Amino acid sequence: ADQYAVFGHPISHSKSPRIHKLFAEQTGQNLMYSAQDVPADSFKAATDAFFAAGGKGLNCTVPLKELAWNYADRLSEAAEAAKAVNTLALTADGSILGDNTDGIGLLNDLTVNLQIKLAGTAILILGAGGACRGIVAPLLKQKPASLVIANRTPARAHTIADDFKFLGAVDACGYDALPGRCFDLIINATAASLSGDLPPLPAGLIARNGTCYDLAYANQPTAFVRWGIANGAAKSVDGLGMLVEQAAEAFYIWRGRRPATAPVIGLLDAERR
Ligand code: ATR
Numbered sequence: 001a002d003q004y005a006v007f008g009h010p011i012s013h014s015k016s017p018r019i020h021k022l023f024a025e026q027t028g029q030n031l032m033y034s035a036q037d038v039p040a041d042s043f044k045a046a047t048d049a050f051f052a053a054g055g056k057g058l059n060c061t062v063p064l065k066e067l068a069w070n071y072a073d074r075l076s077e078a079a080e081a082a083k084a085v086n087t088l089a090l091t092a093d094g095s096i097l098g099d100n101t102d103g104i105g106l107l108n109d110l111t112v113n114l115q116i117k118l119a120g121t122a123i124l125i126l127g128a129g130g131a132c133r134g135i136v137a138p139l140l141k142q143k144p145a146s147l148v149i150a151n152r153t154p155a156r157a158h159t160i161a162d163d164f165k166f167l168g169a170v171d172a173c174g175y176d177a178l179p180g181r182c183f184d185l186i187i188n189a190t191a192a193s194l195s196g197d198l199p200p201l202p203a204g205l206i207a208r209n210g211t212c213y214d215l216a217y218a219n220q221p222t223a224f225v226r227w228g229i230a231n232g233a234a235k236s237v238d239g240l241g242m243l244v245e246q247a248a249e250a251f252y253i254w255r256g257r258r259p260a261t262a263p264v265i266g267l268l269d270a271e272r273r
Pocket of ligand 1: 126127128129130131132151152153154156189190191192197198199
């Protein structure tokens with residue numbers, strides 16, 4: 001069977017092997033997908049060894065996405081813009097393609113699964129790290145009325161906004177600039193939520209019928225998902241759907257087949273209740 005894997009550190013709680021096993025069963029593909037704990041300082045050696053042993057494709061997660069971006073022989077447009085790679089694929093000529101399916105995964109979850117319209121809306125991203133950088137271009141391509149990046153360290157938000165302003169209207173600020181404003185979609189891209197922390201968010205931030213979306217996911221509702229519910233969001237969800245959707249895009253890059261994602265999201269969601 002063709003070999004695939006996810007590399008990351010930590011990796012033991014990764015749902016990716018399960019997701020790809022379900023995709024393979026569903027589409028009748030003969031493949032193996034494992035998880036390997038790979039800290040940053042052994043990324044190159046582990047990746048060289050994986051492909052030398054005949055491996056066909058890798059997912060890379062925290063803290064390896066920038067290293068994978070450097071490792072790839074060539075980059076997709078999405079990976080180029082994100083400056084991060086979550087999917088490596090061995091191609092027919094023997095070169096390694098680096099792609100990034102996080103942005104399209106988020107878009108598919110928002111627009112197809114959750115049926116949220118993005119064109120003409122006001123969008124707020126909390127956080128200005130790698131997770132933010134990966135989603136700005138795909139969101140701007142949906143033509144929102146406005147996109148604001150708020151960050152604890154405003155300079156990082158301004159840097160990302162400057163990098164993407166050629167694609168559309170994008171502004172940056174600190175959390176102190178948020179009171180009095182309101183947004184149709186608020187996306188949490190900070191690393192704070194999983195440890196139970198939240199940025200300082202004012203009341204009234206969510207527009208009527210607005211959505212809160214946490215890029216992180218957990219077996220229990222995250223601090224941000226709970227904040228959204230408590231503050232009147234029509235929908236407040238975590239990133240489980242995005243996780244499955246980004247995996248489906250990687251599966252398509254590797255195998256040329258599109259698995260149905262809804263049954264897999266439904267199964268994983270049911271298991272945590
Ligand atoms: P990632 O690649 O996951 O985005 P990162 O590059 O370390 O990780 O970025 C983490 C993000 O979470 C940053 O926006 C960070 O804010 P700073 O740029 O000001 O450091 C944000 N973050 C982390 N802990 C936070 C907290 N307790 N409150 C608010 N923001 C936090």
